[in-house]
Amino acid sequence: MSLAYYPGCTLKTRARNLEESAVASMEALGLKLDEVPKWNCCGAVYSLADDDLIHRVAPVRNLIRVKKQGKTELVTLCAFCLNTLKRANLLMRQDVEKRDTLNRFIDEGIDYSGEVKVVHLLEVLRDEIGWEALAQKVKLPLHGLKAAPYYGCTLLRPREIAIDNVENPTVLGDFLGALGASPVDFPESTRCCGSYQVVGDPGDIAEYARPILNSASSHGAEALVLTCPLCDYNLGRGQKELLKKQSGFREMPLLYFTQLLALALGLGSRICHFELNHGSSESLLRAKNLLSQGESVRPIGG
């Protein structure tokens, strides 16, 4: 079985550790991620102005290509892409006037009215595979790994596109539990990392990162588990500065959820591209006996 898959720009460069571990993991679970032909950048952020239709063109064009691909569901890995595509899709479903204008403008040969369902990979794992079935596929349980799920903003806000309960999300914690890890709840798990402010005022990024990292650390987390390449960049950059500025600050390894999935499924570390991660993720995983000294994973109990 295959699912239409939208990678987005950053997953082809800086976040290859997010993408390649996901593609391999889903194949191991019997689902092929089938990249949307000729996809384009989704625009990263959804325009919040009512009259700004031109910025809806990029995400809607991608959705039309999914329809042309003959698929009814689109999977994303990047939380930003999910947000932008899902909100554009909602607009095409709900606003007839804007839908008609966009369909007239976008010359793709077919009209689109929001037929495709946009989902995040975590939703596929939760709703289509299920935590119990996932747990049964685990070859290397992540026992002893205290990992804090960090949701950030775009998986959960606005409310109408949230993949889970906005106030009390559990999907990422449940996922970690299915892999055998010990999820660590902390109150700042949905606090903004600063997002695109890193472009306007990079000096402030450490101050966005500080409460998130300190809170996770004080609740006993050994690593933060992410879904978004911009959260990864900001929290990584922020903690580099905090190491210089805050005495006693402890570096927090940042891991993509798909890297932990690949490890737990026994796919080895090479596919995870830990060399692209911020923080000392590899030494933490090695200390937990989740990585061997060399390249391959040391299997526990076959």
Add this chain to the structure above:
Amino acid sequence: MTKKVPVTISPKKSRREFIKKVKELSGQNLQLCYQCGLCSGNCPAATNMDISPRRIIELARLGLEEEIANSKTVWICASCLACAVNCPRGFDLSRVMEAIRLLTLRKNIDHVRPEDIPLEERCELPQIAMVSGLRKFTG
């Protein structure tokens, strides 16, 4: 005999125009807000702002464009929507922040000039940051 001072109870035309534009762009009813301040309380960037999120709404509905334009608040907002999901009145402040940003950007005044971003930053920042940042800070 005391001199009579005229009392203006309706905003000036320029103020009315500003209120109208903000409403049109944001799609938000500014009168919904009852100033409880949950938006400010939930905003992760409020401590960096010179005018709090709650006060931005009040200034916007009074049409005080200059006060808002001179503030850095709308440029600090990261559109994280913590205000919107926590508002008991269903008001989406992030859309008002965007509308106010656009009133500047659509005059062809960029908040960040791409050419001013140092070369090493341009090489360092991932696409997701560059695309989203330039979408929010340039016209």
